[in-house]
Each structure stands twice: as structure tokens, then as C-alpha cells.
Amino acid sequence: MHLAHPLWLVALLPLLLLIAAAPILARARGRRWSAFVADRLRRGLILSGSALPRRFALGFLVAACVLLVFALTRPYTESGVSTERTVARNVLVALDLSRSMRTADVKPDRLGQAKVLVHELTEAMPQERFGLIGFAGSAYVYAPLTIDHRAVLETTDQIDETWTSIGGSNIADALKLGISTLRKTGQRNNVLVLISDGEDHNGRTRAMIEEAKAAGVFILAVGVGTENGDYVPNPDFRNRNAPRGRMVDKNGLPVISRLKTEVLRDLADGTGGRFAILGAGTDIPAMVRTAVADMDAFEIEGPQRKEVAEHYQWLVLPAIVMLAAAAIASTRWRAVRHAAAAACAVCVLIPTECPADPVTDAWNALRSGRLKEAAEGYGRLAERSLPGADPESFRLGQGVAAYRSGDFKSARSAFSGAVLSNDPAIAAQGHAGMGNTAFQLGWNALAGRSYPKGPTTPTLEEFNDIIAKLFEEAKEALKRRDADDGADQRKRDVLEILRGTATDWADAVRHYDSSLALKRDDDVALHNRALAMTYLKRLLELLDQEEQALTMAMAMGTPQAGAGGKEGDQEGDDDGEGSSGKRKKKGKGGDEKDRKGSGDRPKPEETDEPSGARPGESKEDRARRLLQENADRETGPPPQAADPSTQGGQRSSGQVEQVDPEKDW
Structure with a gap:
């Protein structure tokens, strides 16, 4: 026999003190009555019963406390070791x-x-x-x-x-x-x-x-x-x-x-x-x-596990019986009669409400349109282990409530639990819900709103207009020459939105297929699959067309370093520009070596007059500016030799990181 928590035995000390103090307290109580009533008059004036029931009640109470203390120590025996x-x-x-x-x-x-x-x-x-x-x-x-x-x-x-x-x-x-x-x-x-x-x-x-x-x-x-x-x-x-x-x-x-x-x-x-x-x-x-x-x-x-037999339950049951016996032994039954009759009358006259079934509450909330309450109710039911209930069915209800409320991310999480059900009907509905949710997420990313229902269903022409609007925003960004990086970022953002939508719709088609494999006569899933496939094919076609056009616009609308252009239009700030806007024409747009990334920049033509000067700029200011703009640390890779400024993992601003091996990505 072993005790898992032997420190609980310390709780027996107060019980020993209670046993020792009980007779002392009884004598003190008798002395208090002697101060008010003479001994010869006490029996006639004071109505007192037998002390035996009180002594039995105290004994039962002490025994119950001792049993409960030993139960808290969790006695157990080891019956061996088992290997899973x-x-x-x-x-x-x-x-x-x-x-x-x-x-x-x-x-x-x-x-x-x-x-x-x-x-x-x-x-x-x-x-x-x-x-x-x-x-x-x-x-x-x-x-x-x-x-x-x-x-x-x-x-x-x-x-x-x-x-x-x-x-x-x-x-x-x-x-x-x-x-x-x-x-x-x-x-x-x-x-x-x-x-x-x-x-x-x-x-x-x-x-x-x-x-x-x-x-x-x-x-x-x-x-x-x-x-x-x-x-x-x-x-x-x-x-x-x-x-x-x-x-x-x-x-x-x-x-x-x-x-x-x-x-x-x-x-x-x-x-x-x-x-x-x-x-x-x-x-x-x-x-x-x-x-x-x-x-x-x-x-x-x-892993190996010790086989342990717990024995605390054999102590808890007698302790409960002892507590009940102590309560019965200490009860004054004459006073209890009237109190019991009054309590029974109150219980009969006061109406009581039966607690509602949580499953019924969640269903009523879903049916009456209290979608947030329904989703929370089904979520709590799914986390509880109700006997005879399928947790995946509650996940399905949670997903339906979240989907109707427009919380598609929560709906996707709930439906992903429903598809794990062993019941083909629930799994099929879970896959159909996943398909609907994935389609709505893709549409929301494109249009900024949920896919409409009923007679307001958009046509393919309206869908084309939505895609065209996204690309128009990217093309407008490319026309602004003050922030090339922002335009490039906008282009990538648009392409990422479209690719993400295509991925969502491909997932939707996959889940519709899984739903139809489990339930072949589901006309709704079949219709939704056809709709998702139609939009997906059209999206891929538009993505291929517009991506090529947008890439061409990016190449034409954003001037690159060393690119050719009209003579005299631009200042000589970038690499490969001439003294008065004229460039050395070695191929298209500057030195061929520079475009290959060799790091050698074409030298500007030397003239007597300063070229590309800004309004109000002196010769000294312009020379300082050109030196700063054409410094190695800003426009090209640093030399291969070790740079003391990079010691300790610190690099100066604009310095290129040297990696070993040659390809570190």
C-alpha cells in the first residue's frame, strides 16, 4: 500500500484536538447553568434530553473526517507494469x-x-x-x-x-x-x-x-x-x-x-x-x-506504464454514510416536523423551470437568426463529450451559423472538423460547407463583399469588370513616376489577390468533389461545383492575359537605371547617363556589362560645362551630390576584401551582404 499525498495526514491533528476538547466544553456548559439555576431546581426548570445522541453524532462526525483525510492521501497499490x-x-x-x-x-x-x-x-x-x-x-x-x-x-x-x-x-x-x-x-x-x-x-x-x-x-x-x-x-x-x-x-x-x-x-x-x-x-x-x-x-x-489500483473510493463511501448518521443523530425531531411541513408547502406552491437542453438552445438560436449565439453554443457542445453525441455534427452546426453570419474564417475552421466525421452524411455536408466557405473567401478577396444571392447573382461580364478594375488600379499606380517601388508592390498585391482567389476556388472544387463522392445525389453541391469551376476557369484566363499586359506596362512605364530615352529629357543622376542627357549607346539602355551585373558603371562623358545641374545649384554642390550618388557603397557591390565596418555582424547602410556558399537561399 502506498500513499500518493501523505502530507494530508497532518489534517488529523485538528481532529485529535477536537476529541480532547469535547468533554472540557461540555463541563464548561454545565457550569454556566449552575450560575443561574440552583441544582435542586434545574430538572424542573430546564428541559434537557439525553446526551447519548450528541455523543453518537460527535463520534460519527470524527470518524467521517478521519476517513476523508485518508481518502485525500490517495492510497493505491501497484499491480505491475504494462507496455503499450x-x-x-x-x-x-x-x-x-x-x-x-x-x-x-x-x-x-x-x-x-x-x-x-x-x-x-x-x-x-x-x-x-x-x-x-x-x-x-x-x-x-x-x-x-x-x-x-x-x-x-x-x-x-x-x-x-x-x-x-x-x-x-x-x-x-x-x-x-x-x-x-x-x-x-x-x-x-x-x-x-x-x-x-x-x-x-x-x-x-x-x-x-x-x-x-x-x-x-x-x-x-x-x-x-x-x-x-x-x-x-x-x-x-x-x-x-x-x-x-x-x-x-x-x-x-x-x-x-x-x-x-x-x-x-x-x-x-x-x-x-x-x-x-x-x-x-x-x-x-x-x-x-x-x-x-x-x-x-x-x-x-x-511507453511502459505502471498498473495502479486506487483505493480511495472505499473510504469515501463509508465517510458519506458517517456524515449522514451524524446529521441524523444530532437532529431534534420535534422542531423538524413543523419546518419540514412548511418546506414541502413552499416547494409545491413555487413554480420551477426545467433547464433547457443545450442542443435545443443552439438549434433555436440558429433557427431564429441569433447566429453568434448559435455558433458559440454549437462550439461549446463540440468541445464537451456528450454521451451518444457526435462532436462533428456540432462542428457542422457551428460552421453553418458562422457561415450565415459572414464569419467565413471561423466557418472554415468549424467545417474542417465536420469533415472528420465517420457519418458519411455529416462528412458530405462538411465538405460542401468547406467548398462554399472557400468560394466566399475568394470572392470576398476580389470584390470586397460576399457573393450575392438570388436574382442579384453577378454575370461573367460583371466578374470581368471586377478583375479589370483591380488591374486598372495597378496600372494607374505604374503611371506615377514618383514611387516606382509602390507601383511594383501594387502589381504584386493584385497578382497575389488573384492567385489566392484561384487557390481558394480550386480548394472549393476539391471539397465539392469529396462531398459528391459521399453523397452523389446532392444537386446543390453539384450546382455550386459547376459555378466555382466556371469562375475559376475564367479567372485563370484573365490572369494570364492581364499579367502579361501588366508586366509589359511595368517594363515600359518604369524607367530603369541606364535605360535609353530621349536626349536631354532626364538629369544625369542614374548610372549610364551622359553629360547633357546624351548616353553612350552600347546596346539598349547603357553598357552591356552593367546590365549583366558586373558592377562596372559607364563613365560619363567629360565636358567643360556641368550637365544635369539642378536649378540654383552651384558647381561645388553638384559635384558633392554626384560623388555621393555614384559612390560604391550606394550604387554597386562592395569590394571582395573584408571590410572592418562589417565586423561583429554590423553592416553599413547600403552595403551588400557577402554570403558563403555562393547561393545562400
């Missing part, structure tokens, strides 16, 4: 942590979407063993293979590009480490999920295919990003070529990262795995679950 066993398969995730994974061509960025996918994979396969490898220029196992998914997810949530010691993107090292880790498990068939943007700076990746096949490792490659790409961010650095904190190459030019699928496809095809692009409408968790289900499962030993 489970049937599982090995799924190792290799997550790209290079700087290019911070590119924001998908929302919030590539690494953020990859982390969401890891969460979805663990939710879709709760019985499998998961592990996590992070790689950039080198690879490391950050979470070994385990059935403790919470530990893997905690590591996933915290990990980022700063966890790697070497920059770059070495997929080959990640594959080598992953194959080695899976081979050590002793299992023949394993899955390696590679999540990357396809940037491969090593070139040895394809050579790992044969090694993976020999080890029985199936590579499921998942591409993150878009083919158009975006600038690689670097918030620690800014210069003239990268004013928004972008990563630059050795020539000082901003780096644009694009999704490269060739290497990822080759890895998947070569090992018998599969390839998919995240956000392109493919149900990647289902794809991985199907691939894992085809492999042979094995039995693994889980």
Missing part, C-alpha cells in the same frame, strides 16, 4: 528551411504553408510514426521517428530558417540523411515526404534515386510556391537595389525564387512515389495516406 503496443508505419518528413522558403508568392509564405501541411499529415494518420528532418545547406534530424505527434508538431511550429547553420538548398544531403534514418529502423518499406520549392544548388540529388530504391524508401515530393515566384526576403539587409530587405546575389541584384518541379518529379517517379504541388487542388494528406496504407505495417512497443 501499436501497429504503425514510418513517415519521415524532410522540410526545406532555406531562405527561399520565406518567399511570399503563397500566403503567408512557403514555410508557413509547409508547416500547415505537416499538421494535416499528422491529423490524417494518427497511428503512424512521424519524424522531422530540416535541411538547407546541411540536414539534421530535429524530431526522431515517434508516435508522439505532439512533440513533432511542437518542433514544427518553432522551426525556421535560423535553425540551420549553413545556407543554401542541399536536397541531396536531406535525402541521404532521411534514407539513413529510415534504414536504421529495420523496416523494408518506408515513406519520405520531401517538402521543398525545388531549389537545388548541389546537383547530386538525382544520384540519390538508386540509393532510395535500394533502401525501400518511397519519396513523396511536395512542391511549395509558384512558377512565377517572388523576391527572396532578407529583413536584416537593405540597399538601393533591394530597398525592401530582399536577398541579393554576389552582383548585388535581388534574387527571385521560383518553384522548380523537375527535380521533385524525378525523385517521385524514380522511387515509385508521387508528386504534387501544395495549393494546386490536390488532397495531399489523402495522397500520402493512400501511399502509406499500401505498405506493410509493423508492431512497435510504446
Whole structure:
């Protein structure tokens, strides 16, 4: 016998004091009566009963308190040790942590979407063993293979590009480490999920295919990003070529990262795995679950647990009986008769309200239009474990209430719980709700309002006008020559809105398909799928057309450094300009070497008169200005030699970061 909380035994000391003080208090009470009434008159004037019931009541009370104190110590006995066993398969995730994974061509960025996918994979396969490898220029196992998914997810949530010691993107090292880790498990068939943007700076990746096949490792490659790409961010650095904190190459030019699928496809095809692009409408968790289900499962030993038998309940029941006996023994029954009769009359005459069923309350709130109250009610019901109730059905009600109130983000979260139901009807409605929510989110991003209902449904012409209005705003921004960076940002914002909408609508179509697979006769889901597909196709067509036109307008409307133009129109502030507005014409728009990023700037023609002078500017002021504008620290990459100003991790303003290896993104 063991006690889990033996300190509770200290509470027995007050009970011992109570037992010792009881007779002393009784004698003191008798002496108080002797001071008022003579002993010979006491029996005639004072009505007193037997002291035996009071003594029994005190004994029962003390015994009940002793039993409760021992129950609080939680006595238990150990009956042995048990080992949990489970049937599982090995799924190792290799997550790209290079700087290019911070590119924001998908929302919030590539690494953020990859982390969401890891969460979805663990939710879709709760019985499998998961592990996590992070790689950039080198690879490391950050979470070994385990059935403790919470530990893997905690590591996933915290990990980022700063966890790697070497920059770059070495997929080959990640594959080598992953194959080695899976081979050590002793299992023949394993899955390696590679999540990357396809940037491969090593070139040895394809050579790992044969090694993976020999080890029985199936590579499921998942591409993150878009083919158009975006600038690689670097918030620690800014210069003239990268004013928004972008990563630059050795020539000082901003780096644009694009999704490269060739290497990822080759890895998947070569090992018998599969390839998919995240956000392109493919149900990647289902794809991985199907691939894992085809492999042979094995039995693994889980953690060991001590078998403990609790005995506190055997003390609580007698203590309750003792307390009841003490109450009965100390009761004066003559006075109780009248009080009991009055209490019964009050209970009969006062009307009482039966508490309402919380499920009924939530349903009534939804039906009467109190949508916020209904969503909160269904949310509380889903979090509670009601016997015989399906929590996913409450999530469905919560999603419907949030959707009707226009809170589409909360609706998406609720519907995502409903799709996990084992009931096909509830799962089908959950997928249909997810499709409706994804479509509304995309439409809201475009038009700034929800998709209208009834006779006000917009036509394709009105949809074209909405898209055209967005591009007109971007083109108007390009016409303003006072803020080129703002115009470029507006162009990217418009393209991101359209790409995000296309992703949402592709997800909507996917969820409609899942709903129809569970419930084939759902005419509403079929109609909504056709509507979403119509808008999606039209959006992709307009996106291709307008993106080309907008890119051309960007090239024509924004003057670049060293670009050709009319003679004498512009001041000689930028590289490659002549003394009086005339430029040396070596190719289009300046020196060919300068456009290739060599860092050599064309020298201005020397004349006797100062050129490009500003009104009211003296020769000395103009010379000082030109020296400042054409200094190496402001317009070009610094020399390769070490600069004392960069010691200790500090860089002067406008200085280009020198990285090692050559490609650190």
C-alpha cells in the first residue's frame, strides 16, 4: 500500500484536538447553568434530553473526517507494469528551411504553408510514426521517428530558417540523411515526404534515386510556391537595389525564387512515389495516406506504464454514510416536523423551470437568426463529450451559423472538423460547407463583399469588370513616376489577390468533389461545383492575359537605371547617363556589362560645362551630390576584401551582404 499525498495526514491533528476538547466544553456548559439555576431546581426548570445522541453524532462526525483525510492521501497499490503496443508505419518528413522558403508568392509564405501541411499529415494518420528532418545547406534530424505527434508538431511550429547553420538548398544531403534514418529502423518499406520549392544548388540529388530504391524508401515530393515566384526576403539587409530587405546575389541584384518541379518529379517517379504541388487542388494528406496504407505495417512497443489500483473510493463511501448518521443523530425531531411541513408547502406552491437542453438552445438560436449565439453554443457542445453525441455534427452546426453570419474564417475552421466525421452524411455536408466557405473567401478577396444571392447573382461580364478594375488600379499606380517601388508592390498585391482567389476556388472544387463522392445525389453541391469551376476557369484566363499586359506596362512605364530615352529629357543622376542627357549607346539602355551585373558603371562623358545641374545649384554642390550618388557603397557591390565596418555582424547602410556558399537561399 502506498500513499500518493501523505502530507494530508497532518489534517488529523485538528481532529485529535477536537476529541480532547469535547468533554472540557461540555463541563464548561454545565457550569454556566449552575450560575443561574440552583441544582435542586434545574430538572424542573430546564428541559434537557439525553446526551447519548450528541455523543453518537460527535463520534460519527470524527470518524467521517478521519476517513476523508485518508481518502485525500490517495492510497493505491501497484499491480505491475504494462507496455503499450501499436501497429504503425514510418513517415519521415524532410522540410526545406532555406531562405527561399520565406518567399511570399503563397500566403503567408512557403514555410508557413509547409508547416500547415505537416499538421494535416499528422491529423490524417494518427497511428503512424512521424519524424522531422530540416535541411538547407546541411540536414539534421530535429524530431526522431515517434508516435508522439505532439512533440513533432511542437518542433514544427518553432522551426525556421535560423535553425540551420549553413545556407543554401542541399536536397541531396536531406535525402541521404532521411534514407539513413529510415534504414536504421529495420523496416523494408518506408515513406519520405520531401517538402521543398525545388531549389537545388548541389546537383547530386538525382544520384540519390538508386540509393532510395535500394533502401525501400518511397519519396513523396511536395512542391511549395509558384512558377512565377517572388523576391527572396532578407529583413536584416537593405540597399538601393533591394530597398525592401530582399536577398541579393554576389552582383548585388535581388534574387527571385521560383518553384522548380523537375527535380521533385524525378525523385517521385524514380522511387515509385508521387508528386504534387501544395495549393494546386490536390488532397495531399489523402495522397500520402493512400501511399502509406499500401505498405506493410509493423508492431512497435510504446511507453511502459505502471498498473495502479486506487483505493480511495472505499473510504469515501463509508465517510458519506458517517456524515449522514451524524446529521441524523444530532437532529431534534420535534422542531423538524413543523419546518419540514412548511418546506414541502413552499416547494409545491413555487413554480420551477426545467433547464433547457443545450442542443435545443443552439438549434433555436440558429433557427431564429441569433447566429453568434448559435455558433458559440454549437462550439461549446463540440468541445464537451456528450454521451451518444457526435462532436462533428456540432462542428457542422457551428460552421453553418458562422457561415450565415459572414464569419467565413471561423466557418472554415468549424467545417474542417465536420469533415472528420465517420457519418458519411455529416462528412458530405462538411465538405460542401468547406467548398462554399472557400468560394466566399475568394470572392470576398476580389470584390470586397460576399457573393450575392438570388436574382442579384453577378454575370461573367460583371466578374470581368471586377478583375479589370483591380488591374486598372495597378496600372494607374505604374503611371506615377514618383514611387516606382509602390507601383511594383501594387502589381504584386493584385497578382497575389488573384492567385489566392484561384487557390481558394480550386480548394472549393476539391471539397465539392469529396462531398459528391459521399453523397452523389446532392444537386446543390453539384450546382455550386459547376459555378466555382466556371469562375475559376475564367479567372485563370484573365490572369494570364492581364499579367502579361501588366508586366509589359511595368517594363515600359518604369524607367530603369541606364535605360535609353530621349536626349536631354532626364538629369544625369542614374548610372549610364551622359553629360547633357546624351548616353553612350552600347546596346539598349547603357553598357552591356552593367546590365549583366558586373558592377562596372559607364563613365560619363567629360565636358567643360556641368550637365544635369539642378536649378540654383552651384558647381561645388553638384559635384558633392554626384560623388555621393555614384559612390560604391550606394550604387554597386562592395569590394571582395573584408571590410572592418562589417565586423561583429554590423553592416553599413547600403552595403551588400557577402554570403558563403555562393547561393545562400
